[in-house]
Amino acid sequence: MEFKISKELIQELEQLIQNKNDQQLEVLLNDMHHADIAEILDELDFDEATYIFKVLDSDKTAEILLELEDDLRENILGRLSAKEIAEELDELETNDAADIIAELSKDLKAEVISELQDVEHAKDIVDLLRYKEDTAGGIMHKEMVKVNENWNVLTCVKEMRIQAENISRVHSIYVVDDENRLKGRLSLKDLLTTSTKTPINDIYIRKLNSVNVDTEDIEVARIMQKYDLEAIPVIDELGRLVGRITIDDIIDVIKDEADKDYQLAAGITQDVETNDSIYEHTKARLPWLLMGMLIELIASYVIKGNEATSQKFYTLIIFMPLLSATAGNIGVQASAIIVQGLANGTLKEFSRSYFSKEIAVAMISGTIIAMLVLGYHTFMYGQFQVGMAISISIVVVILFAAILGTLVPLFLHKNNIDPAIATGPFITTTNDVFGIMIYFGIANLILGF
Structure with missing residues (x-):
């Protein structure tokens, strides 16, 4: 309990x-x-x-x-x-x-x-x-059990008993040479079922995953997840065994990375906790809010520049929140899937097949939403041509949002910037500006302004 x-x-x-x-x-x-x-x-x-x-x-x-x-x-x-x-x-x-x-x-x-x-x-x-x-x-931990490839099983067991006294859990038995270079691992089953005089060199497993001391912790997590490992040895530049990383250490890494990505997606520029000061919270959250404000000011100038169109066809303004919200949601959904793929290793770079799939999903979703909006607008306001302008704009803006949401995280990742930034305010505010520009551009084209 x-x-x-x-x-x-x-x-x-x-x-x-x-x-x-x-x-x-x-x-x-x-x-x-x-x-x-x-x-x-x-x-x-x-x-x-x-x-x-x-x-x-x-x-x-x-x-x-x-x-x-x-x-x-x-x-x-x-x-x-x-x-x-x-x-x-x-x-x-x-x-x-x-x-x-x-x-x-x-x-x-x-x-x-x-x-x-x-x-x-x-x-x-x-x-x-x-x-x-x-x-x-x-x-990594420095505590581990390691044996020399030149020992026999009896010597190995004696040395393991001494080493294990300072270790809470023995995940693996590592095999090294006289220079402490990692050679492989020893199966506990083989150790227990083999004659005490058998040389370790005859029974140890040579195929072994390891990481370098300078490998990023999130990459270690990816390797351990991929190969379903409870522990992984760490070697230095000369291949010498210097430590081990266990699954509980990796759980902490994954949790910290998830917390950081979640906060980045919410527009928080640095790691904060609930018990941090007001100053620390403001410092972490204000930058994206200010950037969002500046981007939305640009959007307001676009709306002002189309004041005549808005006054004559007032329903364009009525449906603008729907356009912005839908495009923002599509963009965030697209970028979230890309960021997830980059994080778990299922996507490493631009994929034409996945890009085509995302465009197809956006096209289908946009068409369905546009048809519903066209029917609603025609029924409520009796302005078919304006409804067509709004509906076509919705399809184009949704396609744009999907493209932006797919390509921006990949671009950031390629330039060693955390792509999680692209799943929050960046995508939604950028979609707002370009979405409104596309919206009024198509409306002016169709309605003759």
Whole structure:
């Protein structure tokens, strides 16, 4: 059953904190999952959250740190000494510890690293801090099980027992040579069913997917999704095994990318959270609003330039919102499918067959909508010629929107710009300007203005 915070639980915790009943606090919280405790701490004020954090053991609080909201984690870390922070990080895997250290100030970062008890752990963390956070090197674990191709099965098992002590889950057993270059992987089944004297070189699997330390994290996610991998090894420029990436790390990457694309599609230029300040929200959202305003001002000048046509055939103005909304929706739909294809790898570049399909869909949709509008306009206003002008305009504008929605994301992708930008305000406002220009151009042509 999913954990849910109750008002009674929060009140009980606040009472225990007030009475400084540490023993009862431990009893109440120790059996809870660290993610549930983090959720509870987010409901308390900073002082209460910090108090609970210091009561619990570091093996528990280390995992809690990873689940906390950024501002609460920053506040709690700010109230801990460098030694206390190091005690927390000693309990974490290297990539998680590196993520937390990266959030600290330069001076505190150096002090915390110097306080780490496990020297090898500290070296691995420092090594991870060298990589950009959006690369394979930036999200990989240093903890893994690896064996030498020159060992036999018995030696391999003995070494695996030692290495596995510091690893929570063993996804794969990697095989390396004397220079630590990745050679392949070892099947656990083969290891268990083979004679202890059998050389590893005779049984390991040589075909293996891997990524370079500089591979972008979203590309790692695509590879792991394509080949249905739970983990993937990471190598350096010389082919040496330096780490591994697990599926839980990739889930975080996919979630972050989806959040970013969703916000870009909504016209938000930088990543924001619900608990960010008013200034940060305004800074992220205002640029596209201002750009939209400028583009729509152009549209208003187009309408003003066709004032005479609008006055004589007033229904042109009445149907303008329908035209803009329909074209905007078609454009967003087309661009959303392209962006999705680029993200999941089913579309890598311009495809003539898909482009033709999108044009056919737009043509069919536009014709159906145009016929309905023509029938409605003729019935309601008795102006068949004006209705024809509006209907033909709708078909042309929908075709234009489909072309724009298809080609713009591909153009952005080719120029290394996130194509998700094209699924929101950019498409709708651009369609507005060009759609209105096309609308009045066709109307003037048909109606003789």
